[in-house]
Structures are given as structure tokens and as C-alpha cells.
Amino acid sequence: MYSLRPTFRSRTTISVLLLLASIWALLWRFGDYGYPSWTESPVIPSFRSTSESWEEVLAAVAAGENAAGVERKWRKDRERKMKQEIVRQDDIVCQQPLVVGEEEQKRIARIAELELELEKEKNWRQQESKLWDKATVLNGPPAKLFRDNLKNDTYYLTSWTTAGFTNQFMGYVNMIYLATLTDRVPIVPPFAPFHHISAEAGVVSFGDIFDLELLSSQLRVAVLEWRDVKILPETTGADSYPYVPKSPEWPSEPIGCWSTRAAHEHSPHFAEQIVRHIGVDASYTRVPFSTRYQQSGNPYEEHINFPHLAALIYRSPVFSSTEKSDIAPSWNPFPDPEREHHRYEELSVSPDGHHRGPDSHLTCFDVTYWMSSGAELYEWRFGFSPVWRTVGRWLKFSKKMHEMTKEYLDVLFGRASEDGSSETPPFIAVHVRRGDFKQECGHRVCSPPLSVYGDQVDEVRRELQEKKGIEVQHVVLMSDETSADFWGDVRALGWLSIDHHAHQTFERFGEWFPPIIDIAVQSYAVGFVGTEDSTFSMISQKRVIDWNGGVVRSVDSRHGDWMN
Incomplete structure (x- = not known):
């Protein structure tokens, strides 16, 4: 008598089939994500390749790539293959006899389908880019007063900063990251x-140095x-x-x-040059x-x-009123840690004498x-830094800076290269911080000799050779x-x-x-030896x-040991 209860082998077979069906469904879903369904044809091969597989996409994300960036790379790759297939099919049709048979008709129809898909893809990408277009968050072109150009239904964030170029860069990137956390539009000074x-020396526009369009496309804001x-x-x-x-x-507005x-500081960072600009x-x-x-406390x-x-x-809205009495009626700058810390201190009036909340x-x-x-102080030092992972690493140099840097690299390696090739060879960049660092060791001078940097250069060179x-x-x-002997x-x-x-x-x-070009040149290096604690x-x-x-x-x- 036969039992209706499945055997162990049949249950295993069913489980395997269900698993395979699930994997197939995931691959099919990802392959057609965001696009009209592709009709598989006995004449036209499938465009799905191993580079487009779900496993490789997951691996790319796991390796630290931005998920949205992986998706866009996949779409660009698909668009490229569509163009290649259109050309290939067109060539096949052109090589056929004038009498158009059934297979040739299929090819011609498929070319038309591919061209339509390509047009849809272009339109989709154009529509997508409008989501973070500047025009969507402003009332119009630059205005005389900033408030005239801000949309009532959009919230914004900005900040000033101080110190040298790199610290200013870090402060602005922190601000952009904070904007992503608060659904605000960042305005970078x-x-x-x-x-x-x-x-x-005047000021230098952030967008002249870094590619903000690329950053917007990565953040999608x-x-x-x-x-x-x-x-x-x-x-x-x-x-x-x-x-x-x-x-x-x-x-001034x-x-x-x-x-x-x-709290022990009695004045803000006024950043006078920025606010007056x-x-x-x-x-x-x-x-x-x-x-x-x-x-x-x-x-x-x-x-x-x-x-x-x-x-x-x-x-x-943080405040319903900008009156001082509503903001800080009795603020204590050094509160008892056991007490509430929700009161706000008026720190400074404006140059014109007003105070607004x-x-x-x-x-x-x-x-x-x-x-x-909240994980660490000076968090930029670490690979996990959320600010760097989310914003900083996507701030590539602008096209203008790339062209300028290439000019310097061509001269630099044109002299050093025997074959005179303009292609930038692999190099190790070294940054030796002296300046104010010389005075940070008390009676000693904080100036490691070049031989100390040379030892690290040798280590980097060996690792590049052995591992890469x-x-x-x-x-x-x-x-x-500035010492002539040093150079x-x-x-x-x-x-x-x-x-x-x-x-x-x-x-x-x-x-x-001069320092900005040095920074840009360093970004082309395959190895780097720097000075610890220098941003x-x-x-x-x-x-x-x-x-x-x-x-x-x-x-x-x-x-x-060099100090002994």
C-alpha cells in the first residue's frame, strides 16, 4: 500500500526545487528591476551576464560600494550592451541578401525594440537626475537676498568653518552629512x-575644487x-x-x-570672511x-x-518666536549634570546688535x-567613519582640477620618465608636515629625518609589489x-x-x-606615506x-627612535 506521506528523498527534492525557484525569481526580479520585461528570443541572446548577477552585485555592496552606485553602474553597463547589440544586429541585417526572410524580419524588429528600450532608458535617467536638480529646491537664479530664493516648503542647512583648507573641507563635509540626516538641503560656503x-587671497568656491554634481547623484539630493x-x-x-x-x-541679512x-568659550567662531562674503x-x-x-556637563x-x-x-520649527525671553530666560552655562540640559544660552549678538533664535x-x-x-572622537581617522563613507569619498575633484593636476603630473613625470610617455606612472606620495608641528614636542623639535619616511616608503613599495x-x-x-637643505x-x-x-x-x-594642487596630485598615488595627526x-x-x-x-x- 502506498503512503501519501512524502519520503525523505522526495521532501529533499521538493526543498531543492523550491530553493532553485526562489533563486531564479530573485535573479529574474533584479535583472528586470526598473525596466520593461525583456523578451527572450531564439535569435537574440540574453543580455544577462555574470557581471550582472545578483551574487556579484551583493559582493560589490559588501565590499563597501554604495548600493545606488552599484545599481547605476549596472544600468550603464546594460545601456552600453544595448548599443553594442543594436550595432551588431544592424550589421547582420546589412550583410543579408535583399530578400528579407523570417529571421531577418525578427532581427529588424528586435533592433527597433532595442532602440525603443534605449530611448526609454535615456528618458528615465533624465527624469531621475531632475530629482536632485538645483532648480527643484530654489525659486530661481541667484537673488540679491537669500530669503527670496528659498522655497517655503524646503528646509536648508549651512555652516561656516575655520582653520586650514583640509579642516574646512572636513567641516563642510560634516555639514553635508548632517543635512542628509535631517532631510535638509545643504548650502556649502x-x-x-x-x-x-x-x-x-579671497575665497575659493567649493564647487570649483570638487564635483558637486557627482556628489548629488550619489546622495540623490x-x-x-x-x-x-x-x-x-x-x-x-x-x-x-x-x-x-x-x-x-x-x-547683510x-x-x-x-x-x-x-561652554567655557565665551564667543562663537565668527568666521568673519565667510559671513561678510x-x-x-x-x-x-x-x-x-x-x-x-x-x-x-x-x-x-x-x-x-x-x-x-x-x-x-x-x-x-525649533522656535515659535525669536525673542530672547523665549529662548534663554535663565540659562546656566555650567549646569549640574543631574539637572535638565534643555535650556539655551544666548552666546553673541550680531554685528548689527540683534539677537534672533x-x-x-x-x-x-x-x-x-x-x-x-558617537562611536569615537576624531572619527575621520577610522575606516568606518560614516561621514567619509557617506559623503567624503564621493567628493571627487572637479573637471577643472583634474585638468590642472594632469598638467603638473605631465611635467613631473615627463622629466622623470625615459620613454617620455604622458601616461602617469604609479608613484608613492609623501607628505612631510613641519610648520607648526615643529613646536609640539616641548624642548625637542618634531622633525623626523627623511630616512624615517624613507623606511616607510620602502615598506609601501614592497607591499605594492607583493600584494598587488x-x-x-x-x-x-x-x-x-622651507629649508633649502631639506629640499x-x-x-x-x-x-x-x-x-x-x-x-x-x-x-x-x-x-x-599650491597646497590644493599638492592635495590633488596626492590623490593619483598608489601609495602614500604621511605625517600622523596631520589632517x-x-x-x-x-x-x-x-x-x-x-x-x-x-x-x-x-x-x-630618531629622537634619541
Whole structure:
């Protein structure tokens, strides 16, 4: 008598079949994601290849690639194959006799289908790009007053910053990341002079250095600059900062901003060059202790937590009134840790003498450098840094910067290469930080000899050869050292350097560009040796790792056998 109960073998067979059916369904679903169904033809081969398989896409995402970026790469690959197939099928048809048979009719029909699919794909991509078009988040072209150009149903975020170029970059990238957490549109100011650059150098627009269109496509949100929002003055010389309160020609617009300064600081970061360039008359309110990395009430705590700050400024009104009495009737700058930390301190009135509560439509901060997800302090140092993974690594250099950098690389390696090839050979970049670092070891001088950097260069060279099969002959060194003896030692090692004096970089492009070009050149390296605790070195290391799959090392300028 036969039992209706399935045997172990039949149950196993059924399970395997169900598993295979599920895998097939996933592959089929992913293959046709976002597109009309492809009709498999006995004449036209399938376009699904191993590079488009679900397993490889998952592997790409697991390796750290942005999921949206993987999807876009897949779509571009599919579009390319469609074009190739159209040409191939067209060639086959053209080679056939004039009498059109059934197979030829199928091919002609399939070419028409492919062309229609290609047109649909182009239209889809055009529509998709409009989602983060600047025009969707502004009322029109740059206006005289920024408020005239902000949409009522859209919320915005901006910040100022201080210090050198790299620290300003990090502060602005932190701000963009915060905007992604709060559904706000970031408005990026230009780089402005601080202690590394003279005020006469003027400002440099962020979008002149970095490709914001690429970043917008990766984040799928519009990323604005202040020059998109309002009419700005010249970017060079003393004319860069004309805005002052009540000026008939360049009047500053009042706004209330947050300050992230620690409680023991009695004034905000005024960032005078930035606010006078973009034309805002800002007053400041200190962020509450609830946003700090450590919420113990320590008045010297300067780090801010992204999640706590995001909760404070998420795109909803923070205040119903801008009166001081509603904001900080009795704020204690050094609160008892056991008490509530929700009261806000008026930190500074504006240059024109007003104080407004923090603006909820265009939320602004005096500085966004000291920020963390809550896992670590100085989080940019780590590979897991959410800011770098989400925003920073997608900020590639602009087309203008690529062209400028290529010019310098061609000259550099045209001299060094025997075959005269203009193709950039693999090289190791070295950054030796001197300047202010010399004074950070008390009575000792923090200046490791070049031999210490040379040891690390040898390690990087060996690892590139052993693990990646890359043989590197060239080493390019960048430094703020001014000693002629130092640069003589560099040449004696056979290392290269960019001669900004010979290139007339300052005269051609301005005071900002010698260090900016050095940074851009470093991003082409397959290996990098930097100075530990230098943000200049740290960001270049991250680019070499993530952009080029390179190998990096650091030299500790404060400790080491060389000090003995």
C-alpha cells in the first residue's frame, strides 16, 4: 500500500526545487528591476551576464560600494550592451541578401525594440537626475537676498568653518552629512582665508575644487553652494568681503545661528570672511549639552554627536518666536549634570546688535568640525567613519582640477620618465608636515629625518609589489618645509617634488592653489606615506585607499627612535 506521506528523498527534492525557484525569481526580479520585461528570443541572446548577477552585485555592496552606485553602474553597463547589440544586429541585417526572410524580419524588429528600450532608458535617467536638480529646491537664479530664493516648503542647512583648507573641507563635509540626516538641503560656503592663507587671497568656491554634481547623484539630493542662492561679490582680493549691516549696496541679512563652541568659550567662531562674503548678519545661540559627545556637563567638551544634533534641528520649527525671553530666560552655562540640559544660552549678538533664535528654515552653525557619530572622537581617522563613507569619498575633484593636476603630473613625470610617455606612472606620495608641528614636542623639535619616511616608503613599495603586483619607481614629496637643505636632501634621494615657483602657481592661480594642487596630485598615488595627526595627510591617505586601492603608512612626528 502506498503512503501519501512524502519520503525523505522526495521532501529533499521538493526543498531543492523550491530553493532553485526562489533563486531564479530573485535573479529574474533584479535583472528586470526598473525596466520593461525583456523578451527572450531564439535569435537574440540574453543580455544577462555574470557581471550582472545578483551574487556579484551583493559582493560589490559588501565590499563597501554604495548600493545606488552599484545599481547605476549596472544600468550603464546594460545601456552600453544595448548599443553594442543594436550595432551588431544592424550589421547582420546589412550583410543579408535583399530578400528579407523570417529571421531577418525578427532581427529588424528586435533592433527597433532595442532602440525603443534605449530611448526609454535615456528618458528615465533624465527624469531621475531632475530629482536632485538645483532648480527643484530654489525659486530661481541667484537673488540679491537669500530669503527670496528659498522655497517655503524646503528646509536648508549651512555652516561656516575655520582653520586650514583640509579642516574646512572636513567641516563642510560634516555639514553635508548632517543635512542628509535631517532631510535638509545643504548650502556649502566657499573656502575662506584663516591663519594659513592671507585675507587678500579671497575665497575659493567649493564647487570649483570638487564635483558637486557627482556628489548629488550619489546622495540623490541637491547640494547647493551659496553662489547658487544669492548674488555674491568677487572671489579675490579685498572686494571679497563687502557685506556689512545697513550698507546701501551690500546689506547683510539678519539670521540666528547655532554655535557649537564648548561652554567655557565665551564667543562663537565668527568666521568673519565667510559671513561678510555671503552677506549674513548672524547672532548665535549655544547648542544644548544634550548634543555633546559626553553629556556630563563638562564645560570643556567640544565634540558634538550627529544623532543628537539631528534630533535638535530636524526639519521642523525649533522656535515659535525669536525673542530672547523665549529662548534663554535663565540659562546656566555650567549646569549640574543631574539637572535638565534643555535650556539655551544666548552666546553673541550680531554685528548689527540683534539677537534672533536659531533659524528653522535655514539652520546655520558657526562650525561643524568637532562632530562624531558617537562611536569615537576624531572619527575621520577610522575606516568606518560614516561621514567619509557617506559623503567624503564621493567628493571627487572637479573637471577643472583634474585638468590642472594632469598638467603638473605631465611635467613631473615627463622629466622623470625615459620613454617620455604622458601616461602617469604609479608613484608613492609623501607628505612631510613641519610648520607648526615643529613646536609640539616641548624642548625637542618634531622633525623626523627623511630616512624615517624613507623606511616607510620602502615598506609601501614592497607591499605594492607583493600584494598587488605593482612596481613603483617614483616617489613624490610634498611639504611645508622651507629649508633649502631639506629640499636638497629630497633631491639626493632621487625623489621628485612639484616646483610651484617654476610653474608660477601663485601668480597664475592664487595663494590657495599650491597646497590644493599638492592635495590633488596626492590623490593619483598608489601609495602614500604621511605625517600622523596631520589632517592633510589623513584625507589623502583615505583617497589613496578608497579611490586607488592603494597602500598607506604614517610617521609619528612626536615619538620614535630618531629622537634619541
